[in-house]
Amino acid sequence: MSGATFPKHLLDFQEWERAQLESLLETAQMMQEVLARPVKKVPALTGFTVATVFFEPSTRTRISFELAARRMSADVVSFTSSASSTAKGETYRDTLRTLDQMGIDAYILRTDAAGVPHQAHRWLQKPVINAGDGWRAHPTQALLDAFTLREKLGSLEGKKIAIVGDILHSRVARSNAELLPRLGAQVVACGPATLLPGKLPGASLTTKLREALEEADAVMALRLQKERMDKGLLPSLPEYIAGYQITEARLAWAKPEAPLLHPGPMNRDVEIEGTLADSPRSLVERQVANGQAVRMAVLYHVLVGKR
Amino acid sequence: MTFKSRILNADEVRRALTRIAHEVIEKNKGTQRLCFVGIHTRGISLAKRLVELVERFEGQRVPMGILDITLYRDDLTEIGLQPRVRETRIPFDLNGKAVVLVDDVLYTGRTARAALDALIDQGRPSRIYLAVLVDRGHRELPIRADFVGKNLPTSRSEVVKVKTLEDDGEDAVELWEVGET
Numbered sequence: 341m342s343g344a345t346f347p348k349h350l351l352d353f354q355e356w357e358r359a360q361l362e363s364l365l366e367t368a369q370m371m372q373e374v375l376a377r378p379v380k381k382v383p384a385l386t387g388f389t390v391a392t393v394f395f396e397p398s399t400r401t402r403i404s405f406e407l408a409a410r411r412m413s414a415d416v417v418s419f420t421s422s423a424s425s426t427a428k429g430e431t432y433r434d435t436l437r438t439l440d441q442m443g444i445d446a447y448i449l450r451t452d453a454a455g456v457p458h459q460a461h462r463w464l465q466k467p468v469i470n471a472g473d474g475w476r477a478h479p480t481q482a483l484l485d486a487f488t489l490r491e492k493l494g495s496l497e498g499k500k501i502a503i504v505g506d507i508l509h510s511r512v513a514r515s516n517a518e519l520l521p522r523l524g525a526q527v528v529a530c531g532p533a534t535l536l537p538g539k540l541p542g543a544s545l546t547t548k549l550r551e552a553l554e555e556a557d558a559v560m561a562l563r564l565q566k567e568r569m570d571k572g573l574l575p576s577l578p579e580y581i582a583g584y585q586i587t588e589a590r591l592a593w594a595k596p597e598a599p600l601l602h603p604g605p606m607n608r609d610v611e612i613e614g615t616l617a618d619s620p621r622s623l624v625e626r627q628v629a630n631g632q633a634v635r636m637a638v639l640y641h642v643l644v645g646k647r
Numbered sequence: 648m649t650f651k652s653r654i655l656n657a658d659e660v661r662r663a664l665t666r667i668a669h670e671v672i673e674k675n676k677g678t679q680r681l682c683f684v685g686i687h688t689r690g691i692s693l694a695k696r697l698v699e700l701v702e703r704f705e706g707q708r709v710p711m712g713i714l715d716i717t718l719y720r721d722d723l724t725e726i727g728l729q730p731r732v733r734e735t736r737i738p739f740d741l742n743g744k745a746v747v748l749v750d751d752v753l754y755t756g757r758t759a760r761a762a763l764d765a766l767i768d769q770g771r772p773s774r775i776y777l778a779v780l781v782d783r784g785h786r787e788l789p790i791r792a793d794f795v796g797k798n799l800p801t802s803r804s805e806v807v808k809v810k811t812l813e814d815d816g817e818d819a820v821e822l823w824e825v826g827e828t
Contacts, residue, residue, distance in 0.1 A: 363729055370732035374718065377735050379768045382718035384730075412718070640730065644723045 346641045350469045351457050352477040353518045361486075361522055367637035368487050368630070374411065375633055385414035388643050391444040392418040393436065394471070396452040400604065400628070401471050401480075405448045408635035414643075417444070432456055433463055440464050446643055449473075467642035475509050480638060481603050482515035484631040486523055488623050489558055491630070492599050497524035502552040502594070503543070504584060505562030505611050506535045508573075512603045513562060517542035528552045531584060534573040549584055553593040560601040561586045561611045577610065587613040591621060599623045648806060648823045654799060655820040660780070663796030664693065667778055668700035670794050675745050678707040680773065682741075686750045686762050687715050687733045692811040693780060694749040712737030714748075719761035741770030747794070751809035753779040756790035781820055783807050 346364070347355045356364075374382055390409045392402050402418065409416045419439065430438075432451065439447075446467040449457045454474030461468040472478040486496065493499055501520055507513045507529045517527050517540050527543040529536070530552035536545050546552050553559060568574050591600060600616065602624050608614040617624060655663065675681050678701060685694030691713050702708045715733040723730070748762055759777055766775065778794035783801040797820065801807060806823040810816075 367730060370717075370730055373715070373732050373734060381768065383764065384718040384723055 349467050350479050368634045371633040371636040383413045385412040388445045389415040390446050392448045394450045395421040396450050404631045405635050408632050477515045478511040479515050481512050482519040484634040487630050488627050499525045499557040501525050501527050501558050502556040503529045503560045507531045508535045508537050510562050556594040558599050564611045588616050649826045651822045657818040660818040664696050667794045678705050680745045682710045682744050683747045684712040684714050689751040690749045692813040710739040716761040716765050719765045741772050744772045745774045746772040747776045747778050749778050751780050752807050753782045753792050756786045756788035759790045
């Protein structure tokens, strides 16, 4: 048994050290073993109740978390704001404290506003897992990306990972820039100037796609929100495609066999060439499958183990 | 931890397993519907031996599975942080089978309890037996073994180490004391 202790929440990676992260990814590997069994269920979290509280809609992430919790026999309740109290004017804090009176042991929280999971952790004094807060962080996505990359590349030490697309509005890019360097990788973020932040801690920035892709060990394309064009950040879709779409020809700039990742949902033939998404270079489906094992590992670590 | 004594040597382990194999065949009245399931890690090595012995005595090779019980334990919060989950593989239908669960040491009974749950999740055997190389007492649950290699009264401060050729390079059972030194 490892002697390390873990933070009892996952808000971002500020409090996490490399050894803890490696250990968490190793636990995810163990959870793959459970998912490979004919009966994909173990009683490890029997008696715990987990709430998914999504103030911003997301079906895939929520299903992934809920299955992860159920496969370990936790009880799961889900709250989505669309039809609920926030529409009637209730604050985040009141909603969460109301739920807390019902004996929830851990919260999986998604909000359109950055920082709410941190506040929730203070309000509730219970484990909180950030399932995406605004443009700020989406740590389980970054963990499943890291897990998928390690599965393909082995250790990430010294590996160059290129992230391409709308970096400015991407919590996936921010969380990966925070996580991957902690595992030894070097991150280059690339996109049009209007979609790059002033700086991105953990990553270097460039507007030149070729520079980003050259020598890259893996490439991650991000979803382009088409509404960005309404705000004047992009002149036109064809112009974005001409400059930044990941195509088979452009992927050839990266190292031979460098895999392609995408956090989904994909805009086929916008940020990623449709045929490439289905090619053996693409790990998109693998990411989704790994997401469940990673989320099982996160739930296990925040709920079980010495305090 | 300090070494106290050797309880069984390689020959004695072999004889104990030989006797258990005979007892299993006798109790089950042959190899009909019989199968073995070893609990990680040393239970697997011992189960393999029993399958071979049964084949030698009865001319029938019975199926064998392996079981990991890590996430079935009731003391996960105490043991902690890095669960070591290993493979569970039962490559045959458990329904209607007479299963011999095999472990190295029977102590509190918590492993056996977890193994019963893990096994029953995979199917519905008609009967489950428990075979252990050493029963060291101190049960915390109402569980007993059907087949025992060696009954060994111990104190709680002692540790019983089962070694197997496959896992440790030799077959032996040793008694150790958790050292104060």
